[in-house]
Structures are given as structure tokens and as C-alpha cells.
Amino acid sequence: MGDKKIWKNNNGSVTSDVNKRENKECPQSLVIRGDVFETKGKVMVLPCGLTLGSHITVVGKPRVAHAETDPKISLLKKGQYLMVSQFMMELQGLRIVDGEDPPRILHFNPRVKGDWSGKPVIEQNSCYRMQWGTAQRCDGRKSRADEETVDGLVKCEKWIRDDENGSDESKITWWLNRLIGRTPKRMDVDWAFPFAEGKLFVLTLRASLEGYHVNVDGRHVTSFPYRLGFTLEDATGLSLNGDIDVHSVFAASLPTSHPSFAPERNLDWSNRWRAPPILDGPIELFIGILSAGNHFAERMAVRKSWMQNRLIKSSKTVARFFVALVGELINGTYDTNSTSLNSFVEGF
Numbered sequence: 001m002g003d004k005k006i007w008k009n010n011n012g013s014v015t016s017d018v019n020k021r022e023n024k025e026c027p028q029s030l031v032i033r034g035d036v037f038e039t040k041g042k043v044m045v046l047p048c049g050l051t052l053g054s055h056i057t058v059v060g061k062p063r064v065a066h067a068e069t070d071p072k073i074s075l076l077k078k079g080q081y082l083m084v085s086q087f088m089m090e091l092q093g094l095r096i097v098d099g100e101d102p103p104r105i106l107h108f109n110p111r112v113k114g115d116w117s118g119k120p121v122i123e124q125n126s127c128y129r130m131q132w133g134t135a136q137r138c139d140g141r142k143s144r145a146d147e148e149t150v151d152g153l154v155k156c157e158k159w160i161r162d163d164e165n166g167s168d169e170s171k172i173t174w175w176l177n178r179l180i181g182r183t184p185k186r187m188d189v190d191w192a193f194p195f196a197e198g199k200l201f202v203l204t205l206r207a208s209l210e211g212y213h214v215n216v217d218g219r220h221v222t223s224f225p226y227r228l229g230f231t232l233e234d235a236t237g238l239s240l241n242g243d244i245d246v247h248s249v250f251a252a253s254l255p256t257s258h259p260s261f262a263p264e265r266n267l268d269w270s271n272r273w274r275a276p277p278i279l280d281g282p283i284e285l286f287i288g289i290l291s292a293g294n295h296f297a298e299r300m301a302v303r304k305s306w307m308q309n310r311l312i313k314s315s316k317t318v319a320r321f322f323v324a325l326v327g328e329l330i331n332g333t334y335d336t337n338s339t340s341l342n343s344f345v346e347g348f
Helices: 002-022 034-039 168-179 296-304
Strands: 030-033 043-045 055-062 066-068 082-092 104-113 121-128 136-138 201-207 211-216 219-225 237-242 244-252 285-291 317-324 339-342
Touching (some): 034 244, 055 082, 121 219, 237 244
Antiparallel strands (some): 043 237, 055 201, 066 082, 201 211
16 A cells, blocks of 8 residues: 555656646747856756757857867876867756766767877767767778768768878869869869867757768768667757867757657656566566656667567566656656556665
């Protein structure tokens, strides 16, 4: 009786909480000036995240390099210093997990000066559960032809490197060869690193089918494939930090409702992701999964991946989540067919 009473009391607060979320405003576009952006902690809140086709435009200017004695992007001996100019643009999940730093769904880090390689680079990564993934570094060399693309675009475009000869001599040779008909009519343009100290830039980040695409001054620069653990709607904040002066930030084509809050599209109650019922016959394997109450993203990842295996669908193998019943974490989205709520466990 005690467990039922606890569940009833918590379930009453769930309804009002869900109603509040359903009424949450989801603007289709947002714009913020640089001075206002500073006062808001250098974060633009995206109330309902992103959706396919959403894009964010940043107008800014990298600051002139300054001396650092302990740069995080290079190694120095004691007493040495390094001139550094870098900034970080991040898509963050501001409300995914309580008690943890916001996950970095996308970490975009142009290093104009100061990288350990001695060259300007762009490093991209993601941080999930406070654990960084494998970094994707773009150092001016175009991605290999056999490397996986993102929506048909290469992960890294080419730009002029310090160790390459982008001199006028090669251009003169190209024109001479063209005059005598030895070269194609089109000449590949050599681009410089897309960011420079004190130079204004216009950066556009776009969410597409397979990943994020970054254009700078109208030219595609990098693409970053989506990583497991996040959906587009999880990206509820854009932050800009480091050596950058932000003039303005504009976000458009945003979702007008949050799929997790809209009752007609609530994936939590979708039969597609529910575990199949246990049949009367014997089972061959039982899998118990310990999960904290606020680890919804992990449970959905499991539901959408190996829980779709034909053995689990046939009920020969049964998988069930064991989740602690902590009142403040109950949000009315548990699939009671596949989740056991335990009032006697504080958390995992």
C-alpha cells in the first residue's frame, strides 16, 4: 500500500507538470545582439531545441592573440608563453540531466593561433555524460575521397596551409597551360583559413539529415556527423566563449513545438518503442538494466537500437529497466511495460 500511495501522490504532480510543458512557447526564430548576449552569460537559449533544417547564424570577430602561460591547446615549458587566439561555439543540452555540466552536443573550436601543431585548425567534438568523444580535427587538408561524408559533404574542406606553396607562380603556370589548351577551364581556388584576428566573419550552422554543417562567409568549411545519445531537440542552448567579440546571433526554422511535450507526438507513449509483453511460455534470457530516473536519453537509445532485435521482439529474450522511484524525477513518461519503478532505491 505504501508504494501505491507514493506513486499516486507523484502521479498527481506529473499531470500539472506536463501541462506546463505543453504550454511552453516555442518561437520559430530568435535574434540577439552581442551586448545582450554578454549579459545572458554568453548563451542563447533555444526553448524547444532544433529540428531538421534549423540554422543559426553568428556574426563575430576573433580577437587579437594574447599571451598565455598555460594554454589548454598546447604544451609549454615552465616560464614560456604562447600567443593564443581561439574561441568555442557549442550546442549544449541545457536541461538534459540535473546535477551535471550541460552536455556538449557539438563543440566547434577554431584555433586561429596557439594550437600544438603550430597551424590554424578547427577541432570538433562532443561531450556526453562528461566524457569527451574522439576529436575531429580539420587542419587545412581536405578529407580523403574514401572517407565517409555527411549529407554528401566532406567533413573537412581544404585551405592554404603554411607548408604549402600557394604562390602566384602556380597561378601563372595555370594560365600559361590554359592558353595552350593543356588544362581544364576551371581553376580550383585556394582559400585561406576561414577565421583571422580582427576580421569580421559570418558563420552559419545548419542541422541536416546526417549531421551539422558549418559555412563561413558563404563557403562550406566543416561537417560533423550526429553522435549517439542526442536528438536535435536536445540542443537547447548555443554558447560562444573564448577570444571572440559577438556582434549578433540569429536562429531560424526552429521547431514550433517540442516533440517530447506535444501530446500528439509524444514518443514516450509511442507503441513503437514499448517493450513487447511477456508471454505465458518460458523465456531463454532475461536482461536487467539499471538506470537512474533522469537517464531518459540512454533508455531511448537502448529502445531504438538492440531492443528492436527480433529475439527481443519475439519475447524469447526479455529486457527490462530497473529505475529508482525518486519523486522529483518522475515526469509521467515511463513505459510501465518495460520499466520497474522501485521506491526503496535512492538512485543508481
